[in-house]
Amino acid sequence: MTSLNNYIKVTLNIEADNLEFLDTSLGKYRGREAKFYHAVLHLDHCLVCGSDHIWHNGHSYSNLRYLALDASLPVFIRIAKERIICQDCHHNSMAETNLVNKYCHISNPVKRKIISALTEDMSMKTIAIQNSVSTCTVQRMLEKYQTTSTQDYDWLPEHLAFDEFKGVGRLLPLMVSLTMCSKSYLIDLKRIFLSILSTFQLLFVGRLKPLRWILITTMT
Numbered sequence: 001m002t003s004l005n006n007y008i009k010v011t012l013n014i015e016a017d018n019l020e021f022l023d024t025s026l027g028k029y030r031g032r033e034a035k036f037y038h039a040v041l042h043l044d045h046c047l048v049c050g051s052d053h054i055w056h057n058g059h060s061y062s063n064l065r066y067l068a069l070d071a072s073l074p075v076f077i078r079i080a081k082e083r084i085i086c087q088d089c090h091h092n093s094m095a096e097t098n099l100v101n102k103y104c105h106i107s108n109p110v111k112r113k114i115i116s117a118l119t120e121d122m123s124m125k126t127i128a129i130q131n132s133v134s135t136c137t138v139q140r141m142l143e144k145y146q147t148t149s150t151q152d153y154d155w156l157p158e159h160l161a162f163d164e165f166k167g168v169g170r171l172l173p174l175m176v177s178l179t180m181c182s183k184s185y186l187i188d189l190k191r192i193f194l195s196i197l198s199t200f201q202l203l204f205v206g207r208l209k210p211l212r213w214i215l216i217t218t219m220t
Contacts, residue, residue, distance in 0.1 A: 008037060012066065012077075013109075016097045018042045019079070029063070034074045037066075041079050043095035046086035053087040060094055065106045065132060067113060074132035077107070106133065114141050 008014075008021040021039045028034065040059070045052045059080040068075040082095045100107050110131055117127045124138045131138075 012037070014099060016041075016099050018095060019097055019099065029074060029076060032074065033072075034076055035068075036063075037075070037077045039077055039079050041081045041095040041097055043082045043084055043093060046084065046089060046091060047093040047096070048091040049086060049089045051086055051088040054084040055087060057083040057085050057092065059083060062105060064100055065110055067107070067109050068132060071130050071132060106137065111141060114138055115145055118142055 004023075005021045008024070009016075009019075019039055019041050021037055023038045025036050025038065026033065027036055044054075046054060059082055061078065061080055064077040064079055066075045066077050077099075079097075084093050085091075086093065096102065098108070110133070114127060114131055114133070114137075117130070118138070118141070124135050124142075128135045128138050
């Protein structure tokens, strides 16, 4: 391994042993200036039977999107994935790495950064610009990983606060007068909320059991 290869791996925080970096360059990607790291992904055995009696069968090239410090200059790793043919089982194999999933062109570090950004207070468009991906990509990441976190709709805090309500007729003054009242009024207060809450809030409030409303101490 060359010193340039080691330096790039340390800079990009990559630990793939079968990935060798050769050079860097600046170029165009879809009409935009971009930085390219040129690398070769080696394969020295058959992925089917494990034999090392192989014929080399060229390379498969792909542009892997990677993390960039400057959103105006996207970073790509142009990987030449080595292809082989096994002399024993005659199967074709292509080099793989844990840096990216199979048949994907967005690196796993970029995906992890997008998932982390989705927990912050920023729009999907902003996240897409910062990571040099499309808004649809951010949306797919959200839909893919939101199922891993369960949402508990059968719970309310002891102290509940709402902001920026718009009254419907005389319902808002009634809601204010019931705030801080005894728990026996909270069931009627729920009916008022259901008439003025937005559609998004109804998805949460409508699933609560009446008992959970009884457990609320204060509402503001």
